Amino acid sequence: MRVSAFRASPFTYATLMIVSALLSVPLVFVVSVALASDQTVNTNTFTIIPREFHWENFARVFDTSLPMGMFLVNSIIISIGSVAGQVLSSGLVGYAFARLRAPGKNALFIIVIATMMIPAQITMIPQFILFKELGWVNTFLPLIVPNFFSNAFNVFLMRQFVSRLPREVDEAAMVDGLGFFGVYRRIMLPMLAPALIAIAIFTLTFAWGDFMGPLIYLNDESKMPLALGVQYISSTSAAMQAPPWNLVMVGSILLTLPMIAVYYLGQKYLYEMDLTGGSAGIK
Template identity: 85%
Template sequence: MATLVSAAAPQQEGEQRPGGEGRTSEAPRVLRVFRATPFTYATLIIVSAILSTPLVFVVSIALASDHTVAANSFTIFPSEFHWENFTRVFGTDLPMGRFLLNSLIISVGSVIGQMVSSGLVGYAFARLRAPGKNALFLIVIATMMIPAQITMIPQFILFKDLGWVNTYLPLIVPNFFSNAFNVFLVRQFVSRLPNQLDEAAMVDGLGFFGIYRRIMLPMLWPVLIAIGIFTLTYNWGDFMGPLIYLNDESKMPLALGVQYITTTGVAGQPPPWNLVMVGSILLTLPMIAVYYLGQRYLYEMDISGGSAGVK
């Protein structure tokens, strides 16, 4: 049952107001507080079960035996529990441990680059005064409409001329130049913070970089950590970038290494789908853990009011 909370005390019809003649008051504003019902919980359970089915199927295949894989007789819910598959995947001819380390190097480097550059650029667009700043910001936002496929070939030619192909640099260095979406997040967050903070710091003799480092940066942690989570999620599972720029197997990340597991099967036999699904779980679990640990910062990232930074 919904609870009704009045936002203002109702006035009697025809009540005399100060400095005016009697007139009918407007209806009081009413706030409805939603309360879940058994039907709500039942709907959420059904939808959650439907959305969780692919993940359960992945776990079922990962725990299947080689005989089940050869017979292609998989079930949605696990009927076998071969936990040794999680250790067997590291015993193949592929360096799975190295794949994990490569993914960590690329992802952490990208996160650092995005957090550093997005904070500085977003703060500059929000606080610094410069001719044409708003027009430049619109141009930056407009780059979000350019498909990545259009710039893929020019970028590859550029990195090839720099000698960066088959290195981690094409996957990490561009993140130190931020991207339009992250700049927009930081700019909106900073623009809602009181200007009096900057003015008081300037009176004390701080410049723009000092204001950012000592005052803004501590308040920007919620949005910067949210940007870090977004960046980590994207780069941890990125397949296209490593496929284009990396040639050596020892430099490939896990997202690309999982695909290589499909080539380790015997000729004429189906790929070891149980080991492929184990690799997929290794790709998924870190992201679930990161989101679980960082969800508080995602909720605090109130870009509409910027209140999270001044709590």
């Protein structure tokens, strides 16, 4: 069977441009509303293409009665803590499942993977009761600490990634006197960089925009992240008055731009993780 390379035609590029333009309409509309004046918000005369450019809205959003700056700092704290927990735990657990020889290892791995089929809504109430008994409600701990126990998807991702790496590397390091943690820290960790960065990106994306977790566990306004703060802007308008949609969209842009930047900077690691199968670390 002969495999030929795909060559894009002008029709292909035209189709991609049309589809990209259609998919970009919501984002352009968000920018248009964010740059609109208060008069446009009150009259509800928005347009998809921006007609007004009130860049001061990006400063006004921090001058509201809500502590938007604190919301932003809280999001950073929660996101960094979550990323650190997932990266530390996923690498170790995935490496252990891929390399350690222990009775019942495969059965335990199947149980871990099976937890992916349990809806989060089922465990929501038991988790809340547990964290309430620990006294963690209205703190960042319920949003950060569970990440230090990894999750099934990240464990599966790391286990499959480590399984592609040659065992001879581990055996050579052990012959030189390194133990399990020594091999992981000095030999495997540099090769696992693409997978760990991918996990960090996935975790950061989820933690940065998480709405349900903070809504359940956080009560004080000073501890809420940006995702909740954006919702609070739309719900604090006076009676019979339209919410300040321009400021709401500014908050939405603040939620979106960091994720776009993170993906732009880390996309090469995502592709490397998927395409090279771990070989990039031993080139």
